[in-house]
Amino acid sequence: MMNTIKDKVAICGIGETKYYKRGTAPVPEFRLACEAIIKAAGDAGIAVTDIDGFASYSNERNDASRVATALGLPHFSFSNMFWGGGGGGGSGAVANAAAAVAAGYAKYVVVFRALAQGQFGRFGQAAPAKSISGDFAYTLPYGLMSPAQMFAMRVRRFMHEHHVEQEAFAAVALAAYHHAQYNPRAVMYGRPLTREAYYESRWIVEPFHLYDCCLENDGAAACIVTTAERARDLKPKPAYLMAAAQGSDYRQNAPAHNAPDYATSNFKTLAPRLFEMAEIGPQDVDVLQAYENFTGGVVMSLVEHGFCDADAVMGFCTYENFAWPNGKLPLNTSGGNLAECYMHGLELVLEAVRQVRGTSTCQVKDAEISMVVSGPMVTPVSSLILHG
Amino acid sequence: MPSEQHATKYALPEGLPAPQATRDGLDKEFWEAARRHQLVVQRCNECATFQFGPEWICHHCRSSNVGWERVSGRGRVYSWERVWHPVHPALRDACPYMVVLVELPDAGNVRMVGNLIGDAREELTIGTTVEVVFEDHEQGFTLVQWKRA
Numbered sequence: 001m002m003n004t005i006k007d008k009v010a011i012c013g014i015g016e017t018k019y020y021k022r023g024t025a026p027v028p029e030f031r032l033a034c035e036a037i038i039k040a041a042g043d044a045g046i047a048v049t050d051i052d053g054f055a056s057y058s059n060e061r062n063d064a065s066r067v068a069t070a071l072g073l074p075h076f077s078f079s080n081m082f083w084g085g086g087g088g089g090g091s092g093a094v095a096n097a098a099a100a101v102a103a104g105y106a107k108y109v110v111v112f113r114a115l116a117q118g119q120f121g122r123f124g125q126a127a128p129a130k131s132i133s134g135d136f137a138y139t140l141p142y143g144l145m146s147p148a149q150m151f152a153m154r155v156r157r158f159m160h161e162h163h164v165e166q167e168a169f170a171a172v173a174l175a176a177y178h179h180a181q182y183n184p185r186a187v188m189y190g191r192p193l194t195r196e197a198y199y200e201s202r203w204i205v206e207p208f209h210l211y212d213c214c215l216e217n218d219g220a221a222a223c224i225v226t227t228a229e230r231a232r233d234l235k236p237k238p239a240y241l242m243a244a245a246q247g248s249d250y251r252q253n254a255p256a257h258n259a260p261d262y263a264t265s266n267f268k269t270l271a272p273r274l275f276e277m278a279e280i281g282p283q284d285v286d287v288l289q290a291y292e293n294f295t296g297g298v299v300m301s302l303v304e305h306g307f308c309d310a311d312a313v314m315g316f317c318t319y320e321n322f323a324w325p326n327g328k329l330p331l332n333t334s335g336g337n338l339a340e341c342y343m344h345g346l347e348l349v350l351e352a353v354r355q356v357r358g359t360s361t362c363q364v365k366d367a368e369i370s371m372v373v374s375g376p377m378v379t380p381v382s383s384l385i386l387h388g
Numbered sequence: 389m390p391s392e393q394h395a396t397k398y399a400l401p402e403g404l405p406a407p408q409a410t411r412d413g414l415d416k417e418f419w420e421a422a423r424r425h426q427l428v429v430q431r432c433n434e435c436a437t438f439q440f441g442p443e444w445i446c447h448h449c450r451s452s453n454v455g456w457e458r459v460s461g462r463g464r465v466y467s468w469e470r471v472w473h474p475v476h477p478a479l480r481d482a483c484p485y486m487v488v489l490v491e492l493p494d495a496g497n498v499r500m501v502g503n504l505i506g507d508a509r510e511e512l513t514i515g516t517t518v519e520v521v522f523e524d525h526e527q528g529f530t531l532v533q534w535k536r537a
Contacts, residue, residue, distance in 0.1 A: 129405045135441055137407035137415070139501050141531055143400050144487045146475040153489050157467040160514045203472040203484075255441030257489050258499050262467070 004277045009098040010231035010238035011386065012108075013044025013224040014350045019187050019341035023118030025218035033062040033114035034070055036220035044224050045235040046108060051224065053078030053106030055097040057089025059344065062114050078106035082246070082382070086147065087291050087337075087345035088375030092382030094349060095244030097225035107226060113346040114220035135255035147293060148213055151377045152205045155296030158263035159207060162303075162310045166207060168317035169295035170198050172331065173211040173338055175322035176292065180335030182324075183361040187217055188339035195319075212295040214337035221346040223353065239353040239386040242369070243278035245270045246382035253379045265300035265376030270383060275306070278385045280369065282306040285385070287330045287355045287364040289348035290373040292337045297376030302329075305373065305383065324362040333362040348372050349384070356388035398523055399503035399533055400485060403478030406529050415442045417456045422530040425522040429495040431457040438496030461520030462537060463490040466499055468512050484508045490518055490534055505535040 016039065017025075017032050025032060041048045052075040054064035064079040080096045082089030090113075097109035132140050144150065158164060177193035180186035193211060201210040231238035247270045252259045261268070275281055282305055290298045299317050302308055307329060308316035322331040334340040334351035341347055354360040355370040367388070374382045409416040421428040431438050432446035433453040445452050467489040474480050486504040491497045504512065505521055517537040524530050 131408045132405035133408040133410045134415075136405075137409075137419075138441055140405045141400075141407050142487055142501050142503050143404060143471060143476070143479055143482070143485055144469075144501055148473075149469065149471060149475070149487065152469040153467045153487070156469055157489075157514070160467070203470070205472060206470040251447060254439075254447075256499065256501055257467075258440055262499075 002277060004243070005098050005102045006242055006277055006279070007240050008102050008228055009225060009241045010228050011094070011223050011241070011349070011353050012226050012231040012234050012236060012238055013040040013046065014222070014353050015039025015041070015043050016185070016221040016343070016347065016350060017219045019185060019343070020218040021187060022216040022218060025116045025118065029114045029116035029119050030062050030066070032116060032218070032220035033067060033112055036114065036222040037067065037071065037110050037112055040110060040222040040224050043236060046224070049074055051108045051110050052076060053097065053100055053109035055080045055093045055100065055109050055111045056113065057082035057093045057344070058084055059086065060113060061120065078109060084378055084380045086375055086378045087293060088378040088381040089246070090291065090345035090349055090374035090382065091244055091372050091384040092246035092374065092380065094223070094225060094241070094384055095246060095382060098241050098244060101225055101227050107230065109225045110222050111225060111346065111349070112220065112222040113344050115343060116218045117216055118218060138256035148204050148208055151294050151297060152208050153257060154263060154377055155294065155300070156207055158296065158300055161263050162313060164299065164313045168299050168313050169207070169212050170195060171317050171319045171322055172292060172295040172298045173198055174319045175327070176332045176336045176338040178323050179333045179362045180339035183334050183340055186335040186340040187215060188335060207296065208294055211338070214293050215339070215342040217341040217343070219341055219343055221343045221350055223346070223349055237357045237388060239356045239370070239388065242280070242385040242387050243274050244382065244384040245274040245277065246380050247273070248379040248381065265297050265304055266379055266381045267301055267304035267373070267376070267383065270381065271305045274383050274385065280385070284369055285329070285371045286367040286369050287333060288371050288373070289332055289336065289352050291345040291348060291375050292332065293376065301373045301376040324364060330362065330364050333360055333364065345374050348374070352386050356386050398525070399505055401478050401482050404476060406525070406527055407531070408529070414444065418442060419529065421456070421458070422522060422532055425530070426458050427461045427520050427532060428456040429459050429492065429498055430454055438498050440498040440500065457495070459492055459495040462494070463492045463518050463520070463534070465489070465512060465514055465516045465518060466491040467514060468504070470508060486512065488518065488534055500532060502532055502534045505533055
């Protein structure tokens with residue numbers, strides 16, 4: 001057996017602010033970050049002052065030292081930031097927190113993400129610049145600028161190689177919106193989506209309709225990682241880390257879309273390591289939270305984690321299979337990035353914890369093994385598996 | 389009678405970020421060659437591996453003896469996307485437009501991004517053969533574009 005952190009570490013507390021439509025948070029992003037962390041400590045039943053470490057991932061603008069100072073933390077023992085763009089580090093930040101507590105660098109490491117795009121500008125819009133050099137000089141002058149445009153190109157190629165049709169992506173969006181209708185925290189609560197509305201929605205960039213693209217929201221989310229031993233003494237049911245992995249496949253960052261294996265979400269080398277550590281297979285996963293920057297990436301990441309064969313996507317990626325309570329693989333049961341909120345995927349980790357605690361608004365019956373996939377198509381990416 | 393969006397002589401309206409060679413000189417030759425209407429790709433002088441985008445060392449043999457080679461400018465569509473939602477003010481009236489990812493069979497199948505010249509609404513299939521078009525801009529740069537062969 002590998003020497004791993006399996007079962008040695010747990011998520012002991014989760015917290016989030018109210019999730020707001022983009023630009024409508026009544027308070028600044030930094031304050032949202034602090035509020036989510038305070039709530040996570042409250043959920044864990046520890047004092048805020050017990051937190052002594054921070055782990056986050058790229059694009060996090062709220063400096064750990066500033067947070068530690070604002071919260072009046074007496075011990076600041078660990079800080080860590082996962083490299084890479086976008087949401088690839090959601091699970092990786094938990095993994096880094098886990099490594100820190102397992103190694104004894106800190107006792108309670110908080111993983112957090114705060115976003116207030118009204119304050120800082122949108123992710124989906126190109127920054128104004130008169131000239132550009134380096135890797136982006138090969139793309140921006142051609143109007144290939146936004147994340148949707150970067151990833152649509154990969155997804156189109158994936159569709160071509162494996163005969164995947166739009167309906168697989170519709171299934172992801174429809175399941176997310178279905179689940180959000182049970183979740184009062186969801187920004188799209190009370191806003192159901194029909195298949196007709198999905199297909200009639202405007203194209204953003206083919207093959208992505210409006211509903212294939214993640215939301216942009218304001219809010220903050222946090223979870224606290226500690227040793228399994230400490231977690232057992234706390235009130236919430238621990239969500240034990242079975243496995244976590246991060247990484248990237250061969251030359252995935254080759255500029256101007258030159259990754260040798262192009263039609264991929266970048267989990268092909270990660271997934272075997274993940275399941276080896278967990279000592280389970282994809283068939284053992286009860287419920288999955290898979291990061292949706294764009295629906296196509298979800299489908300690719302399901303394939304690469306072994307949930308279905310690339311050439312069997314159209315049979316597996318159906319609304320019926322993804323929708324709680326009867327689906328074979330309930331997917332994004334809080335509504336996820338598409339319909340709960342876009343917290344760069346950290347909200348998916350919180351939902352994975354709820355599932356093993358038994359407190360989701362779309363609770364999968366007897367869910368024991370709950371998995372998160374973070375950030376398809378970026379580099380590096382990460383995934384984790386929890387059990388109750 | 390050309391429609392308003394095709395009144396420009398460029399594939400996309402002016403006002404998008406203009407490409408500039410990196411200050412350290414890494415891709416100076418690529419942009420200067422485009423200005424001369426030549427398509428060049430970086431190639432290792434030791435192991436003959438092509439690479440794009442350019443790098444200081446060959447990713448295959450790690451030699452720093454990397455040069456540039458002129459290639460034919462014939463390629464095939466590896467992937468494509470039709471953009472409907474403008475994310476830059478200059479593109480507000482330019483949608484839809486086509487972005488293609490072109491692989492170059494005579495340059496180790498390296499890929500380049502460009503626009504496909506012509507009607508953006510026309511159907512396009514992966515594998516379609518294309519050839520390079522050099523789009524000279526008055527500001528002093530040249531874009532590498534593509535048209536159906």
